[in-house]
Amino acid sequence: MSRQVDEAIAEFRAFQARPAPSEPEIRVNDVVITAEAVRREAQNHPAPDPKAALEAAARALVVRELLLQEARRLRLAVSPAQDAKGRSETEEDALISVLLDMELHVPKADEASCRRYFENNRRRFRSPDLYEARHILLAAAADDGMAREQARGLAERLIGMLTAEPGRFSELASTHSACPSRNQGGNLGQLASGQTVPEFETFLFNLEQGQLCPVPVPTRFGFHVVRLDRKIAGRPIEFDMVRQKVADYLEAASWSRAVAQYVAILAGAARIEGITLTAADSPLVQ
Numbered sequence: 001m002s003r004q005v006d007e008a009i010a011e012f013r014a015f016q017a018r019p020a021p022s023e024p025e026i027r028v029n030d031v032v033i034t035a036e037a038v039r040r041e042a043q044n045h046p047a048p049d050p051k052a053a054l055e056a057a058a059r060a061l062v063v064r065e066l067l068l069q070e071a072r073r074l075r076l077a078v079s080p081a082q083d084a085k086g087r088s089e090t091e092e093d094a095l096i097s098v099l100l101d102m103e104l105h106v107p108k109a110d111e112a113s114c115r116r117y118f119e120n121n122r123r124r125f126r127s128p129d130l131y132e133a134r135h136i137l138l139a140a141a142a143d144d145g146m147a148r149e150q151a152r153g154l155a156e157r158l159i160g161m162l163t164a165e166p167g168r169f170s171e172l173a174s175t176h177s178a179c180p181s182r183n184q185g186g187n188l189g190q191l192a193s194g195q196t197v198p199e200f201e202t203f204l205f206n207l208e209q210g211q212l213c214p215v216p217v218p219t220r221f222g223f224h225v226v227r228l229d230r231k232i233a234g235r236p237i238e239f240d241m242v243r244q245k246v247a248d249y250l251e252a253a254s255w256s257r258a259v260a261q262y263v264a265i266l267a268g269a270a271r272i273e274g275i276t277l278t279a280a281d282s283p284l285v286q
Contacts, residue, residue: 026058026274028065033274037061058275064096066266071095076102104258109250117246118239125237128193132230133204134169134186139178140222148222155216155223162212162225169227178222190232197221204228 026033041057042050078094089097118125136158138151158172170185181188193201203217207228216223267277 026062027272028062029069029271031065031069033058033061033065059277062272062275062277063263064092066263066270067096067099068092069270070266071099074099074102100259100262103262104255106251106255106258109247109254113250114243114246115239117250118242122236125239125242127234127237129205129234130190130192130232131204131228132190132232133188134173134227134229135179135181135188135217136169136173136177136186136225137179137221138176138216138223138225142220148218151223152216152218155225158225159212159214159216162227163214166212172225200224200226 026038038054038058038061041061042053045053045056045060047053047056072095076095076098078091078098080089080091080094082088136155138155138158140147140151142148154176158176161172162169173182173186176182177186179186188196191204193205196204197219199219200217203213204226207213207226209228209231211228213226213228217226218224263277
């Protein structure tokens with residue numbers, strides 16, 4: 001057994017002594033993009049895991065280098081702009097902006113294109129549904145198991161009372177709720193999607209008008225007794241109200257496609273090592 005342990009220790013020490021595997025060197029023509037540069041850039045690319053962030057950062061730096069090399073090849077002259085607070089853009093950012101302005105020609109979205117997009121996507125153009133609701137919050141921290149059990153029990157008792165006597169909601173909210181809305185009988189006013197926490201909305205948006213939720217609604221704040229008093233369905237929005245919004249969207253989409261195509265052309269003419277780049281990899285395409 002001792003010999004096996006000694007061999008295992010020796011093998012482990014030998015493994016530790018091996019040089020760490022080197023990261024593949026990335027080159028764009030004769031310019032090296034260092035691993036350190038990629039790591040610094042990764043903070044600008046939120047991703048599910050570090051590897052994905054590093055890959056996104058590497059692609060972004062390759063695209064940036066392609067654009068900068070082309071701008072310098074064309075000997076573009078720039079004057080970095082300043083914003084309202086006096087902050088200047090970098091010379092490299094200015095070069096990329098001038099290059100794209102010069103090389104990309106994106107047409108304005110005409111009336112026919114805007115109307116066609118609007119007609120094909122009418123479901124996107126409507127006011128949000130509104131929900132008029134009341135609640136009673138029985139506060140309990142998410143990590144306090146005992147408090148949450150007590151809050152759940154009280155919520156169940158209140159639901160039983162309100163099922164028998166619906167007219168007592170304001171009274172019970174004033175007495176029991178930990179939310180400032182208790183001063184309005186638990187009235188939350190008109191709510192639209194995104195204005196409350198998702199778990200609350202999951203229950204609220206599935207109630208019928210006038211319905212008391214039959215079970216306590218759990219959130220990180222505690223447990224809620226919820227009643228939907230009224231639902232106001234969203235209404236279609238007329239084309240004239242969103243015409244500029246549609247035009248802006250179509251022009252931004254066209255610009256993104258043009259950038260992707262331009263980057264693909266530059267990549268095809270360059271010598272890129274250590275990474276595979278496709279047209280969709282442009283960080284300028286959203």
